[in-house]
Amino acid sequence: MKIQDIRARAKEIGINSFGKTKAELIRAIQKAEGNFDCYGTATDYCDQLDCSFRSPCLGEDRKPRKASPKKTGGA
16 A cells, blocks of 8 residues: 555545654554554454455555566676
């Protein structure tokens, strides 16, 4: 999730995003939505099923990284 999208969402619900990190802003949104303000603290499980940030928090929306080609030493 991009910071621009998070700022837009915060603005929609009346949260000032100035000077806040991405995590701080997400936590403020979570609190305003009635969830625990716990973004980034869960390891394997989260019981906040209605939280908008559940998937990115748990890393479920991360794309697998492509393996970079190995450089071979030429002589």
